[in-house]
Amino acid sequence: MSGDQLHNDSQIEADFRVNDSHKHKKDKEHRHKEHKKDKDREKTKHNNSEHKDSSEKKHREKDKHKESEKRRDGEKEKHGEKEKLGEKPAEKEKHVEKEKHGEKPAEKEKHGEKEKPGEKEKHGEKQAEKEKHGEKQAEKEKQGEKQAEKEKHGEKHGEKEKHGEKHKDKHREKRKEEKNKSLGGSVKVKKENGFSGALRIKDEPEDNSCNILPKEHAKTLKRSRVEEDSEFKPKKIKTEDVKKTKKRKQEEEDVKPKKSKSRNRGHEGDVKKKKGKKEEEEKWKWWEEERHADGVKWKFLEHKGPVFAPPYEPLPDNVKFYYDGKVVKLSPKAEEVATFFAKMLDHEYTTKDIFRKNFFKDWKKEMSAEERGFMTNLGKCDFNELGQYFKAQSEARKQMTKQDKLKIKEENERLLQVYGFCVMDNHKERIANFRIEPPGLFRGRGNHPKMGKLKRRIMPENIIINCSKDSKVPTAPAGHKWKEVRHDNKVTWLVSWTENIQGSIKYIMLNPSSRIKGEKDWQKYEIARRLKKCVDKIRNNYREDWKSKEMKARQRSVALYFIDKLALRAGNEKEEGETADTVGCCSLRVEHIKLHPEMDGLEFVVEFDFLGKDSIRYYNKVPVEKRVFKNLQLFMENKQPEDDLFDRLNTSILNKHLQDLMEGLTAKVFRTYNASITLQQQLKELTSSDDNVPAKILSYNRANRAVAILCNHQRAPPKTFEKSMMNLQTKIDAKKDQLGDARRELKSSKADAKVRRDERTRKLVESKKKAVERIEEQLMKLEVQATDREENKQIALGTSKLNYLDPRISVAWCKKYGIPIEKIYNKTQREKFAWAIDMAEDDYEF
DNA sequence: TTGCTAACTTAGAAAGCCCTCC
DNA sequence: GGAGGGCTTTCTAAGTTAGCAA
Numbered sequence: 001m002s003g004d005q006l007h008n009d010s011q012i013e014a015d016f017r018v019n020d021s022h023k024h025k026k027d028k029e030h031r032h033k034e035h036k037k038d039k040d041r042e043k044t045k046h047n048n049s050e051h052k053d054s055s056e057k058k059h060r061e062k063d064k065h066k067e068s069e070k071r072r073d074g075e076k077e078k079h080g081e082k083e084k085l086g087e088k089p090a091e092k093e094k095h096v097e098k099e100k101h102g103e104k105p106a107e108k109e110k111h112g113e114k115e116k117p118g119e120k121e122k123h124g125e126k127q128a129e130k131e132k133h134g135e136k137q138a139e140k141e142k143q144g145e146k147q148a149e150k151e152k153h154g155e156k157h158g159e160k161e162k163h164g165e166k167h168k169d170k171h172r173e174k175r176k177e178e179k180n181k182s183l184g185g186s187v188k189v190k191k192e193n194g195f196s197g198a199l200r201i202k203d204e205p206e207d208n209s210c211n212i213l214p215k216e217h218a219k220t221l222k223r224s225r226v227e228e229d230s231e232f233k234p235k236k237i238k239t240e241d242v243k244k245t246k247k248r249k250q251e252e253e254d255v256k257p258k259k260s261k262s263r264n265r266g267h268e269g270d271v272k273k274k275k276g277k278k279e280e281e282e283k284w285k286w287w288e289e290e291r292h293a294d295g296v297k298w299k300f301l302e303h304k305g306p307v308f309a310p311p312y313e314p315l316p317d318n319v320k321f322y323y324d325g326k327v328v329k330l331s332p333k334a335e336e337v338a339t340f341f342a343k344m345l346d347h348e349y350t351t352k353d354i355f356r357k358n359f360f361k362d363w364k365k366e367m368s369a370e371e372r373g374f375m376t377n378l379g380k381c382d383f384n385e386l387g388q389y390f391k392a393q394s395e396a397r398k399q400m401t402k403q404d405k406l407k408i409k410e411e412n413e414r415l416l417q418v419y420g421f422c423v424m425d426n427h428k429e430r431i432a433n434f435r436i437e438p439p440g441l442f443r444g445r446g447n448h449p450k451m452g453k454l455k456r457r458i459m460p461e462n463i464i465i466n467c468s469k470d471s472k473v474p475t476a477p478a479g480h481k482w483k484e485v486r487h488d489n490k491v492t493w494l495v496s497w498t499e500n501i502q503g504s505i506k507y508i509m510l511n512p513s514s515r516i517k518g519e520k521d522w523q524k525y526e527i528a529r530r531l532k533k534c535v536d537k538i539r540n541n542y543r544e545d546w547k548s549k550e551m552k553a554r555q556r557s558v559a560l561y562f563i564d565k566l567a568l569r570a571g572n573e574k575e576e577g578e579t580a581d582t583v584g585c586c587s588l589r590v591e592h593i594k595l596h597p598e599m600d601g602l603e604f605v606v607e608f609d610f611l612g613k614d615s616i617r618y619y620n621k622v623p624v625e626k627r628v629f630k631n632l633q634l635f636m637e638n639k640q641p642e643d644d645l646f647d648r649l650n651t652s653i654l655n656k657h658l659q660d661l662m663e664g665l666t667a668k669v670f671r672t673y674n675a676s677i678t679l680q681q682q683l684k685e686l687t688s689s690d691d692n693v694p695a696k697i698l699s700y701n702r703a704n705r706a707v708a709i710l711c712n713h714q715r716a717p718p719k720t721f722e723k724s725m726m727n728l729q730t731k732i733d734a735k736k737d738q739l740g741d742a743r744r745e746l747k748s749s750k751a752d753a754k755v756r757r758d759e760r761t762r763k764l765v766e767s768k769k770k771a772v773e774r775i776e777e778q779l780m781k782l783e784v785q786a787t788d789r790e791e792n793k794q795i796a797l798g799t800s801k802l803n804y805l806d807p808r809i810s811v812a813w814c815k816k817y818g819i820p821i822e823k824i825y826n827k828t829q830r831e832k833f834a835w836a837i838d839m840a841e842d843d844y845e846f
Numbered sequence: 847t848t849g850c851t852a853a854c855t856t857a858g859a860a861a862g863c864c865c866t867c868c
Numbered sequence: 869g870g871a872g873g874g875c876t877t878t879c880t881a882a883g884t885t886a887g888c889a890a
Contacts, residue, residue, distance in 0.1 A: 432878095444881070445857090445859090445882075491852085493853075493854090496852090506880080507852095507853075507854080509853095569883070570885085571884095572883075572884065613881095613883055614857055616858080655885070668883095713857080723873090724872095796858070799856070802856085802857095803855075803856055
């Protein structure tokens with residue numbers, strides 16, 4: 001069932017989301033009103049089956065939660081320290097009783113306040129050990145239940161109230177069904193990736209000292225740099241290489257043969273090292289210079305402003321639009337929006353109900369009153385001629401003469417030269433996206449409730465320019481003016497505007513090769529390296545918290561365990577009806593996991609199934625530690641599928657906690673850390689110095705793939721995948737035949753040589769031998785290529801390579817095994833990672 | 847503490863470009 | 869030389885995080 005069949009009434013969906021930690025605008029607006037209503041509802045909640053207002057409901061949940069918290073807090077205060085430990089006298093007695101009867105350390109640990117921290121840790125280990133090595137299942141479970149019972153105390157009451165009400169909600173089932181459909185049949189749903197944690201490397205034999213000071217990590221760098229918190233020193237100004245711009249074209253020329261060589265799988269030929277080296281020498285090595293003081297992003301910034309989308313060109317008269325079979329000459333505005341739809345006719349989007357509904361609604365707003373009057377049914381609109389016209393145009397573009405193509409290319413190059421660069425602190429830097437997004441129809445991913453809405457044309461009057469006071473402010477297009485000119489050197493953007501779909505701000509920023517982006521990237525990996533030093537401590541810490549008396553701490557620790565073990569994203573709360581229903585760790589709902597005490601011969605298996613960022617499905621079956629499993633059971637107790645799994649947790653709470661554990665630590669850092677450490681470890685495991693270059697590259701790709709799988713970087717299999725695999729197989733078969741022939745020839749020449757014993761035949765044998773070797777190598781390369789491609793069918797390597805893998809690991813690997821860096825990073829990637837390529841030696845350790 | 851949002855990173859899809867092969 | 873196909877680049881959506889204000 002396709003995702004568009006999901007309900008498209010976002011209100012309905014919003015109505016039945018029960019989440020006591022959700023915060024919404026609506027809530028705020030209605031806060032005072034709701035508060036009053038709340039009390040009344042409490043009285044009548046048992047018959048309350050027809051609530052229509054989600055914000056009301058959420059607010060109620062929130063208040064109940066608060067009340068429950070208050071109750072607990074009150075109790076805590078009353079009972080002093082004992083309460084802090086979550087244990088009432090009676091319970092304590094029970095506990096002593098249990099100990100008498102030979103309770104396991106697990107029980108003791110629950111009451112860990114009695115133990116010294118060191119003992120605690122030991123206990124934790126022992127416990128894990130014991131659990132692994134055959135404590136009786138039944139006993140364990142019983143224990144877990146008791147524990148859960150106790151720990152829920154003081155919270156359960158509120159929870160029950162909450163759920164008593166929830167059970168009444170008749171629409172919930174509907175929502176559940178829809179969610180299921182969404183998970184099972186959304187457009188972007190991919191095959192199960194089926195990985196377990198097997199690829200993960202969790203324990204580094206490194207010292208586990210927790211180095212939390214950012215200053216320390218700087219020592220590990222090749223060159224020292226000014227620390228974030230250090231006093232600002234005026235940056236050394238390095239004169240810009242004036243040739244650089246002119247050289248760009250030249251460079252591209254230089255790179256062409258390089259590219260071609262590196263792409264040519266048949267040849268392992270050297271790249272043009274000399275030219276490459278020269279190129280790099282002339283690059284500005286910002287990483288050898290001092291950084292700006294904290295917060296200051298630049299001292300001088302000058303640019304030419306953005307490039308606007310070309311104005312709309314009306315359709316030629318012979319291209320007709322029909323409504324209900326009759327030709328309709330649309331007004332210019334309506335026609336423009338109609339062309340947006342027509343250009344997407346081949347796309348699945350235009351078949352989706354939500355898309356069509358949103359489009360038609362917004363299109364109507366652009367129509368004249370007359371058009372609006374009679375065009376009331378999108379189904380009666382015939383865009384086919386328009387669609388064909390655009391297809392023909394696109395074909396014509398492909399068929400253009402070389403000269404015409406060159407003209408366009410030159411014009412693009414001219415635009416790039418004018419608008420594609422800025423001057424930042426005396427250096428000419430490339431801008432990433434200097435073109436303003438053209439108008440069109442919004443293409444949200446997954447089941448986005450706003451797909452199909454009209455993305456309006458951005459005008460200069462919508463644009464905020466950011467540059468330095470002493471720079472030449474870009475001039476607005478004739479007859480227009482900028483919305484605002486700002487001089488804010490605490491931000492990195494050059495241009496911004498607010499888009500109309502989500503009301504979010506869009507920016508024009510610098511290219512990843514720029515100093516400003518590179519520095520940030522470098523810093524990101526340094527933070528991840530700092531995490532490496534304290535990750536053991538943090539892991540021990542969260543393991544301890546699995547036994548905490550505080551529900552919040554338990555949830556936090558289990559969530560952190562997932563983030564660490566499974567590289568899940570933090571999972572911010574999202575506004576319902578505004579975006580696709582996707583989740584991350586903190587926003588997981590009960591319906592997203594299934595608990596299996598035993599599965600496929602493994603104990604305590606958690607089955608995850610949810611849509612993550614970009615509505616990419618995350619499916620994984622993971623054996624977890626018993627304590628995690630029991631905690632999950634506890635978190636799910638008395639909850640409905642659509643309730644938050646971690647109802648006491650959000651990303652803000654989690655990140656604040658992480659900040660206390662290590663300066664600069666956030667949930668995201670775990671992804672970077674685990675990705676990089678996995679790459680390093682996998683490279684060590686997979687690379688053999690005896691291998692030839694293609695085999696080593698296959699090992700690299702496999703290591704990269706392990707990370708991509710860990711991070712769940714999926715892609716839709718290329719449309720031409722099957723065909724290209726078949727072609728490759730044909731090539732392999734042909735090569736095998738060729739090899740057979742060559743071997744036969746070698747054999748016969750050898751026989752010949754035995755008889756004749758002359759120089760000529762001996763030489764012939766030699767050449768036949770070489771031919772066989774050459775073909776064997778070619779065959780091996782093809783086979784490696786096939787393996788690589790097959791393994792890569794649904795995995796996207798680029799995202800992890802670009803965003804999660806410390807490039808110095810790759811650089812060091814290349815240096816160590818004599819692999820040209822061009823085999824791993826293409827030109828753009830080399831530009832982005834210039835800092836790493838320059839500074840990492842073959843012995844670099846992440 | 848909560849809500850809001852600016853600023854930035856991360857993400858997959860689509861478009862564009864260029865190489866290989868016939 | 870042009871068709872096919874793979875790699876690169878562009879595009880922009882969708883996340884995360886920090887910081888501010890009430």
